[in-house]
Amino acid sequence: MALEQENIEMLYRWLLKCSKETLVGKPNQFYIDTLCTDIKDFCCGGQWNGLDQTYRGAWLGEIARRLEIAFPDAETGVFKNSKDTFVKRKQIENL
Structure with a gap:
């Protein structure tokens, strides 16, 4: 399945939720937080479609x-x- 606008927005929402609920203070929170920012800035809001x-x-x-x-x-x-x-992580990578 190709990663489409709706999938990237769902991924963003779930990673943001994961970061806030389960990663607070953990080393990998930084990676997820910056990934969420980049997904929001560059992939959400329709930019991904073009x-x-x-x-x-x-x-x-x-x-x-x-x-x-x-x-x-x-x-x-x-x-x-x-x-x-x-x-699982491997499932996300295969979207």
Whole structure:
């Protein structure tokens, strides 16, 4: 599945929630907070829709890299989805 505007906005909301609820004071909070800022500034609000595939690919690679720093174990649950089950880092990277 290609990462679309609605997916990137959902990812932003859940990472923000994760940072505020579970990462306060932990070293990986910095990575998630800065990633949230970048996603908000560069991907949300419709800007993502106008990007070509090369630029989107670069962004997806950067998101995956930062998630790997914050959550080194690919099996780590990053956030809960609407079915209240944990979404793992490796699942996010495969969106």
